[in-house]
Each structure stands twice: as C-alpha cells, then as structure tokens.
Amino acid sequence: MANNQTVDAFPHLGFGIGLRTKHYEWLLSHSEWGVDWFEIISENFIGNEGYGRHVLDTIRTVVPIVMHGVSLNLGSTDALNLEYLKRLKQLADELNPKWVSDHLCWTGHAGINTHDLLPLPLNEQSLEHTCNRVEQVQELLQRTLVIENPSSYLEFKQSTIPEWAFLSELVDRTGCRLLIDVNNIHVCSVNHGYDPYVYLNQLPVEAIVQCHLAGATASGNLLIDTHSKPIAREVWALYRHLVNKTDALSTMIEWDADIPEFPTLVAELNKARAIAAGDDIPEGLSQKETSDHPISNPIPI
Amino acid sequence: MNVHERQTTSLENVQSWLTQVITSRGDLASKLKQAESVAGSTVHKMIQAQSVDEQQERLSVYVTGYVLRLVECLKEEYPLLNRFLGDELFETFAKAYLIDYPSKSWTLHHLGEGFSWYLKQTQPIIDDTTDIESLLLTLPAQIAVYERAKAMALLLRGTEQQNRSRWVIPGVLKQPLNYESWIQTPPCMTLLSLDYPVWSLEDAGSNMTFTQSINISFDKPIYLLISRKQYRPINIELECWQYELLSKCQDMIKVGDLLASIPWSSRDKTLRWLNEIDVLNVCEV
Numbered sequence: 293m294a295n296n297q298t299v300d301a302f303p304h305l306g307f308g309i310g311l312r313t314k315h316y317e318w319l320l321s322h323s324e325w326g327v328d329w330f331e332i333i334s335e336n337f338i339g340n341e342g343y344g345r346h347v348l349d350t351i352r353t354v355v356p357i358v359m360h361g362v363s364l365n366l367g368s369t370d371a372l373n374l375e376y377l378k379r380l381k382q383l384a385d386e387l388n389p390k391w392v393s394d395h396l397c398w399t400g401h402a403g404i405n406t407h408d409l410l411p412l413p414l415n416e417q418s419l420e421h422t423c424n425r426v427e428q429v430q431e432l433l434q435r436t437l438v439i440e441n442p443s444s445y446l447e448f449k450q451s452t453i454p455e456w457a458f459l460s461e462l463v464d465r466t467g468c469r470l471l472i473d474v475n476n477i478h479v480c481s482v483n484h485g486y487d488p489y490v491y492l493n494q495l496p497v498e499a500i501v502q503c504h505l506a507g508a509t510a511s512g513n514l515l516i517d518t519h520s521k522p523i524a525r526e527v528w529a530l531y532r533h534l535v536n537k538t539d540a541l542s543t544m545i546e547w548d549a550d551i552p553e554f555p556t557l558v559a560e561l562n563k564a565r566a567i568a569a570g571d572d573i574p575e576g577l578s579q580k581e582t583s584d585h586p587i588s589n590p591i592p593i
Numbered sequence: 594m595n596v597h598e599r600q601t602t603s604l605e606n607v608q609s610w611l612t613q614v615i616t617s618r619g620d621l622a623s624k625l626k627q628a629e630s631v632a633g634s635t636v637h638k639m640i641q642a643q644s645v646d647e648q649q650e651r652l653s654v655y656v657t658g659y660v661l662r663l664v665e666c667l668k669e670e671y672p673l674l675n676r677f678l679g680d681e682l683f684e685t686f687a688k689a690y691l692i693d694y695p696s697k698s699w700t701l702h703h704l705g706e707g708f709s710w711y712l713k714q715t716q717p718i719i720d721d722t723t724d725i726e727s728l729l730l731t732l733p734a735q736i737a738v739y740e741r742a743k744a745m746a747l748l749l750r751g752t753e754q755q756n757r758s759r760w761v762i763p764g765v766l767k768q769p770l771n772y773e774s775w776i777q778t779p780p781c782m783t784l785l786s787l788d789y790p791v792w793s794l795e796d797a798g799s800n801m802t803f804t805q806s807i808n809i810s811f812d813k814p815i816y817l818l819i820s821r822k823q824y825r826p827i828n829i830e831l832e833c834w835q836y837e838l839l840s841k842c843q844d845m846i847k848v849g850d851l852l853a854s855i856p857w858s859s860r861d862k863t864l865r866w867l868n869e870i871d872v873l874n875v876c877e878v
C-alpha cells in the first residue's frame with residue numbers, strides 16, 4: 293500500500309465544479325468564480341498543450357484542483373496500461389492535484405475501450421483482482437487512489453457482494469479513499485431496487501473524501517445518469533444524510549450534457565452549500581421526464 | 594458449478610461477453626449471438642432480470658449509449674463533414690467506423706484519427722466518373738483530413754509556450770540572421786495538399802449544396818497550412834514553394850541549411866515571408 297499521503301493529505305476543499313470547455317471564456321473573463329476548487333478529467337489534459345491547458349494553468353494558480361480519470365480500467369482483466377499510467381503520473385506531477393480518482397469499473401476487454409464505465413460482477417474473485425490493481429496503481433502513481441462508485445443499469449448473476457461491502461473491503465485492504473457519487477447511489481437504488489440509506493450507512497465514513505452531485509434522467513423503468521439536469525430532491529436528501537455523517541466532505545457538481553452557463557452551476561452549487569450549513573432541502577426537479585435515448589456517462593469535455 | 598461453468602462465468606469471461614455485446618455488429622439479438630460464440634455464455638447466465646424485456650432494457654443502456662456517445666464525439670471533431678453529409682449519412686459512416694475499428698486507446702483524442710482514412714477506404718471505385726461525381730466521392734475524406742488537422746492545431750503544442758521546451762523560442766528570425774539558429778514547424782501545424790478548397794465550405798451555411806459552395810479546382814493541388822496563433826486556429830493558403838519550404842522544416846533544420854536549399858535569388862523573399870507569417874518555432878543559439 294502506498295502510504296505517502298496521510299489523512300491530512302485529503303483536505304476539505306469546500307465546494308467545487310467539474311471544469312468544462314464551455315466555461316473557459318467565462319472563467320478567464322471573470323475574477324469571482326464562486327467556487328472553491330475544480331475537478332478536471334485527467335484524460336482531457338494528457339497530451340493537451342492547447343487552450344485548455346492554458347486555462348487550467350491559469351485556474352490552478354487561484355484554486356486547488358483534483359484529477360478525475362475515466363480510463364484507468366481498474367476492474368478489467370486486461371493488463372494495466374502502463375503507458376497511460378506513466379502519462380497520468382506525469383500530469384499529476386505537473387499539476388499537483390489534491391488527489392487523483394477513478395471509478396470502480398472496467399472500460400473494456402482485449403484492448404478495446406468502450407469509453408463507458410462498465411459494472412463489475414461483485415464477488416471474491418473481482419474483489420481480489422481489484423485490490424491487486426489498486427495496489428499496483430498506488431505503487432506506480434506513488435499516491436493513495438480515490439475510487440468512485442459508478443452508476444449501473446444491470447447486475448450480474450455472478451455478484452455475491454453488495455457494492456457498499458465491496459467498497460469497504462477495498463478501502464480496508466488497500467487504504468484507498470472514496471469518492472461517493474450521491475446521484476449514482478440514487479440511480480442504482482432505483483435501478484436495482486435497494487435502500488440508498490442502507491448503502492450510505494454501511495460505507496466506511498472515514499474513507500470518504502469527496503462527493504459528486506448530478507442530475508439523472510428517467511427512461512422506461514430505469515434512471516439514467518445523464519449529468520444533464522438539476523439535482524433531484526431525493527439526491528439532496530441523501531447528500532444531507534452524507535454530509536451529517538462526514539467531517540470534511542469536498543463536494544462538487546458534474547454537469548456534462550445540456551451544460552448551463554457557469555453562474556447557473558454556481559447557483560446549484562450554492563444549494564449544496566446551504567444544505568451542508570443546515571438549510572432545508574430545496575425543491576428538486578421531478579425525474580418523471582423521459583427522453584428517447586438518454587446517454588449515461590456522457591463524455592465530459 | 595462444474596469446471597466449464599466456472600470458466601464461462603469467470604471475471605474475464607463476463608468482461609469478454611459484455612464487450613462483445615456492446616461492440617459487435619447488428620441488432621441486440623445478433624450481438625448476443627456473437628457474444629455467446631466468443632464467450633460461450635448466454636445472457637440468461639449473465640444478467641439478473643425477471644424477463645427477457647428487462648434483460649433487453651438493461652443491456653440497451655450500454656449498447657445504445659456506446660454508439661451514441663462515440664458518434665457524438667466524432668460529430669464534435671467533424672462538424673463540417675457532418676453538415677456536408679447530413680446527420681443520417683454521417684451517422685452511418687461513423688457507426689460503421691466504430692464497429693470496424695473500435696477504440697483501443699485510453700484517450701478520445703485518438704478516436705477520430707483514422708476517420709479520413711476509413712472514408713477513403715470505403716469510397717467506391719467507379720471507372721469513368723465525371724469531375725463532379727469524383728468530387729462527390731472524394732470530398733468527404735478530404736473534409737475529414739482538414740478537420741482532423743484543425744483539431745490537432747488546437748490540441749498539440751504551439752508557439753505560445755516558450756518555457757516548456759528548452760530550445761523553442763517562437764517568433765521572428767532576427768537580423769542579422771544567425772545561420773546557426775534552428776527552425777521547426779510546431780507540432781500543432783499540419784501542411785495539407787488537397788484537391789479541393791474544402792475550407793470554403795465553412796462559409797456555406799447549413800443548407801450547403803457542394804456544387805454551389807465549393808470553388809471547384811480539378812487540375813492542380815491546393816496547399817494549406819493549418820495551425821494556431823495565440824490559441825486561435827489559423828488557415829493559410831500556400832503557394833507550392835511555400836509548402837515545400839515548410840515541409841523541410843517539419844524536422845528541426847538550421848536556418849543556414851534551409852537557405853542553402855533554395856535559390857539565392859529567392860532568399861530575401863523567403864525570409865520576408867517567414868517573418869510575415871510568423872508561425873514557426875525558432876531557437877537562437
């Protein structure tokens with residue numbers, strides 16, 4: 293296990309937003325952003341020496357950033373991509389993020405990358421496999437990894453361990469930390485029929501360093517993680533429950549489709565600030581709307 | 594559970610099965626057939642569901658999402674081509690490309706890399722085409738080459754970041770000329786030789802009809818420089834000698850060696866032009 297970071301190395305960052313191309317101009321032309329930190333998608337900046345990197349270099353002199361990846365392919369039985377990891381480490385060394393995260397998922401098999409976050413069968417075999425991979429990645433990056441619970445639309449017959457128990461074991465065995473996506477818990481609880489509060493209550497609270505908030509879209513019998521809407525009331529309620537259980541939860545909003553103007557995002561983020569400070573839960577959007585083919589995990593650009 | 598069952602439900606097998614379902618050709622039924630032939634397992638052994646409808650609804654989120662997500666990415670990179678072909682035809686090519694050449698890279702920056710090549714490969718070979726027919730067939734691949742170069746112009750290292758690399762000082766060749774200084778095109782620059790001035794389609798608006806909007810030129814190649822300055826994309830139409838000159842600068846070359854490769858009488862004109870366009874990295878030693 294990589295022990296280079298102590299508990300203090302995961303400071304409370306406050307309230308942040310996922311950095312997206314659409315907001316570059318706005319950010320460079322305003323001095324008051326209304327956010328405490330940004331999360332970047334690591335892959336968008338590996339090999340990027342254009343305007344995006346220029347904007348990021350400006351932003352990170354003002355507020356802290358964290359790096360969030362989508363291509364680590366942690367749960368895959370393919371070998372780890374060492375070239376990717378080398379470049380990820382190089383980027384982390386350059387940017388000095390507060391932490392580096394990715395997902396409890398796999399993205400493809402036999403070299404194919406679906407660019408989706410695919411669910412694992414959750415059992416002893418996959419747990420052992422994932423633990424080994426987390427340890428290898430931590431060794432290679434020389435950092436403690438932060439791992440996010442994904443959204444999912446199917447469960448495998450091979451699964452024998454609930455996701456919260458899987459994540460708890462992962463934390464126990466590797467020392468990794470958790471990024472809890474509150475919307476993903478809500479989405480999965482609807483899609484797989486479990487109580488989201490049981491899930492939240494069973495997580496190792498001391499390992500949670502960050503949370504994601506996002507809006508989902510209903511489609512047929514499923515709830516799809518579209519990152520395209522304001523946050524639902526059920527998600528705000530879960531968020532309040534999580535905030536009450538944690539001491540230093542760095543909170544951020546992901547919005548990747550139908551992205552609003554930056555001030556609208558900040559207004560949504562301010563609802564999280566208010567809830568964390570003890571205010572009532574705001575009226576969230578109803579998730580009864582459906583769309584024909586909503587895309588889960590839209591590409592964050 | 595017997596040995597065969599243990600193998601077909603192993604982690605590797607589950608992943609092989611779902612990857613096949615998501616990325617193989619055809620409707621869901623043919624995808625499932627393909628997955629079964631590769632991974633030796635049926636959907637009933639893999640997915641928890643009460644009914645076939647439920648299985649399909651759950652799998653469809655991944656199957657449909659895979660295509661839509663990546664077609665969106667290609668549309669993002671090839672907006673002009675999308676406009677030229679229209680949504681339906683563009684999506685047909687994009688989906689076929691994704692099925693034939695699924696992404697094997699960790700980055701989406703590579704996704705569209707082979708698209709122009711793919712369009713060229715799938716071009717039907719027809720004897721005795723008229724100029725207009727030939728234009729219709731070959732233009733999509735040329736638009737794709739042009740748009741890929743534009744995407745790279747915005748992504749790769751330009752002339753803005755002096756401090757990143759020790760030897761790179763962007764800007765103008767100083768007088769008196771130092772023949773020992775090095776010169777090179779930045780990675781963000783692409784030099785293109787095209788059959789048609791595809792960039793003129795940019796101004797054609799959404800109802801473009803190519804015969805109206807393109808200034809057709811069939812007899813000689815058109816040379817184009819695509820790059821960026823201060824993070825803004827630039828296109829410069831080149832004369833043949835300018836194209837050849839910049840081609841020599843794609844690998845680092847000493848100013849003295851570059852000048853020695855052109856006629857004495859053209860040197861002044863060449864230097865004036867290089868200073869005027871100001872798109873190269875120059876390292877004074």
Ligand SMILES: [Fe+2]
Nearest residue numbers: 440473504546
């Ligand atoms: Fe998330």
